[in-house]
Amino acid sequence: MRVVVLGAGRVGQAIALDLAASGFAVAATDSDPMALAPLAARGLATVRADLADRDAVVQLVAEFDLVVGALPAALGYRTVEAVIDAGRAIVDISFFEEDPFGxxxxxxxxxxxAVVDAGVAPGLSNIIYGHFAAGADRVRRLVCYVGGLPAEPSGLMRYKAPFSPADVIELYTRPARYRTGGVLTTVPALSEITSLDVPGVGSLEAFLTDGLRSLLREDHVPEMREMTLRYPGHVQQMLLLREIGLLSTAPLTVGSTRISPRAVVTTLLFPLWEFAPGEPDLTVLHVEIDVEQGGSAERHTFDLLDRHDAESGTSSMARTTGYTCTAIVQLVADGTYGRTGVSAPEDVGRVEGCFDRVRSYLEARGVRLTETRSPLPPA
Known part of the structure; x- marks a missing residue:
């Protein structure tokens, strides 16, 4: 099967290499020749293209059987639309703001x-939910904590961006939706700051973000939230920037110049958030799902702590996001998952055997998801 990967950033590169190693005929495309160079050096076909050009995308994907979208959020929706309109299957990780079900x-x-949000969270966390929702009488509660971090909290902001920095800013500015007491609630991002102790890492700050996305359709689940993790101190720094207006996109007049505060701040911040070559990162995922089945209730807790692969040079975020994506590609390619239309990862998780396939696929690549169970009192 011929697969094209749109976007050759860190995650896109990991996706392309993994699919090629699995026997797919893979080509990677990007507008930046420097992003494509490492893949070309490994013998992969590469195509330089302007992926912001809809016509170019449609023409490009016509030569392939399946498409992987690994572009920044700003390009995600219209790229998925173009690929679908061209009649090609797509698995996408771009975390765009628009409603994919449109x-x-x-x-x-x-x-x-078309499977969207096919990363780690949203993505793997949704697959976990779908697996249990399909087999349980009732899901009471779902809580997801996730964070991609430098292995050590160094630097001015104790943070580096393991994926598109522009998409990181969206985490700090996009209003967060969650469900509590059965009521859908929207609050500013960076709200309800709490902490999570992660063995092997330490205490991390957690705050609400808008990562539930398609899971908010599951309106029979009364408690649902997603929390993003950072090293202590980072959240207050971002709150300060946001509260004084420096993350706003609304242009200001400075002298005779019109410029958005966010454009200035991101120009200054993004170099500080860049990982140095070979600098290690880590990814934390902690999912709690409370289910009722046959008159009893149980909490299933899933934990993932993944670290940079020094041997291959693959970042943890690329591993966890990219390999979840390629696992889903495998399911689509072999027909295990074949529902036409737009699907979220929880739809994949509902199909018998898909969760186990994804989990085994990740484990074969050293990404391990551990599970613990504990009884709960009756509702």
Whole structure:
């Protein structure tokens, strides 16, 4: 099967290499020749293209059987739309703000499979939910903590960005939706700061972010939230920037110049958030899901702590996000998951055997998800 990966950043590169190693005929495309160079050096086909150009995307994907979207959020929705309109299946990780289900009718009309949010969280966390939701009488509660961090909290802001820095800023500015007491609630990002103790890492700050996304359709689950993790101190720094308006996109007039505060801040911040070559990162995922089945209730807790692979040079975020994506690609490619239309990862998780396949696929690549169970009192 011929697969094209749109976007050759850290995660896109990991996706392309993993699929090639699994026997797919892979090409990677990006507008930046420097991003493509490491893949070309490994013998992969590469194509330089302007992926912001819809017509270029449609023309490019016509030569392939399946597409992987690994672009920044700003390009995500219109790229997925273009691929679907071209009649090609797509698995996408771009975390765009728009509602992907607005493309469901088009995907059904074209008869294609389109899986969105196919990363670690959203992504793997949703697959866990779908697996248990399919087999339980009732899901009481879902809480997800996730964070991609430098292995050590060094630097001015105790943070480096393991994926698109522009998308990181979205975490700090996009209002967070969650459900409590059965009520959908929206609060500013960076709200409800708490902490999570992670063995092997220490105490991390956690704050609400808008990562539930498609899971908010599951309105029968009364308690749902996603929390993003950072080293202590980082959240207050970002709150300060936001509260004084420096993360706003609304332009200001400074002298005779019109410029958005965010454009200035990101220009200054992003170099500080860059990982040095070979600098290690880590990814933390902690998911708690409370389910009722056959008159009893149980909490299933899943933990993942993954670190940079020094041997291959693959970052942890690329491993956890990229390999979840490639696991889903495998399921689509072999027909295990074949529902036409737009799907979220929880839809994949509901299909018998898919969760176990994804988990085994990750484990074969050293990404280990551990599970503990504890009884709960009746509701």
């Amino acid at each position: 493309l469901d009718a088009l995907a059904r009309e074209r008869g294609v499979v």
